[in-house]
Amino acid sequence: MRILVTGGTGYLGSAAASQAAAAGHDVMGVSRSAAVRLDVAELAECRRVVAQVAPDVVIHTAYGQDDWRTTAEGAAHVAIAAGESGAHLVHVSSDAVFSGQAPAYDESAIPDPVNRYGAAKAAAEVAVRAVLPAATIVRTSLILGPDSFMERLVHNLAGGADGVLFADDIRCPVHRDDLAAAVLELAAERPAGMFHCGGPDAISRADIGRLIARRDGLAFDRIRIGSRASFGPGQQLDLRLDSRHTQGLLRTRLRGAREFL
Structure with missing residues (x-):
């Protein structure tokens, strides 16, 4: 299978590209900083690169935290280019599309974002579904693993850096390698629709920090909670991504944070 990974130098994209290559697939990872450059905010670039690579599947992981053009418009551009080339699209979205007001969110939940990033990710989902109804959309939660943002943050805070971990910010973290494997499994099967890939443990950022500190021998008592x-108002406090339906379809097991940490 020939696979094009946008955001190929990013945290998830690089792992997906590496796993795909190890499995024997023909893989190209592209990004603004990769050897093969792609700025998804530019439709013409998307069309040119996708047409040149002629992939069977495009895995779209690229986004910009505070960049509407990259996150929202970029997803539409990638979907257009994938559709024109006949490639299947796996679009990676986020639990940030939800407000956190519901007890939990399964695949049928309607997005109700409360911040700019969540709104951009929700708009991206709408664009992908409109352009490519057969696309696979994967919503995920906080991504952890070696050198993840969260692990670096905990180490820095334990070392005396200024900052705080929230005790009321609940997520369903997933290990980067588990998520990459799940995304590749879905890319091979090509199911249409929405799929949730979060871990089974609903856990606060403070408790995640406590687990990382205990594992790595850090002084957790130095971290401000x-x-x-x-x-x-308007804070996303409790984002419980219900992934039981998708986990039942996958061979890949999405471990909980209490297990892999």
Whole structure:
């Protein structure tokens, strides 16, 4: 299978590209900083690169945290280019499309974002489904693993850096390698629709930090614990991604944070 991975130098994209290559697939990872450059915010670039690579599957992981053009418009551009080339699209989305007001969110839940990033990811989903109804959309949660943002943050805070871990910010973390394997499994099967790939443990950022500190021998008592709710209304506090349906379809097991940490 020939696979094109956008965001191929990113945290998830690089893992997906590496696993795909190890499995014997013909893989090309592209990004703004890769050897083969692609800025997904530019439709013409998307069309040119996808047409040149002629992939069987495009795995779209590229996004910009505060960049609407990359996150929202970029997804539409990748979907258009994939459709024109006849490639199947696996689009990686986020639990950030939800407000955190519901007890949990399964694949049928309607997005209700409360911040710009969540709105951009929700718009990206709408664009992908409109352009390519047969696309596979994968929503995920906080991605952990070696050198992840969260692990680096905990090490820095334990070392005296300024910052806080929230005790009321609940997510369903997933290990990067598990998520990459699940994405590749879905890419091979090419199911249409929405699939949730979060871990089974709903856990706060503070408790994640405690687990990392215990594993790595860090001074957790040096880390300041706070409340995201103290920042006022509109905060995403409890994002429980219900992934049981998708996990039942996968051979890949998505481990919980309490297991892999």
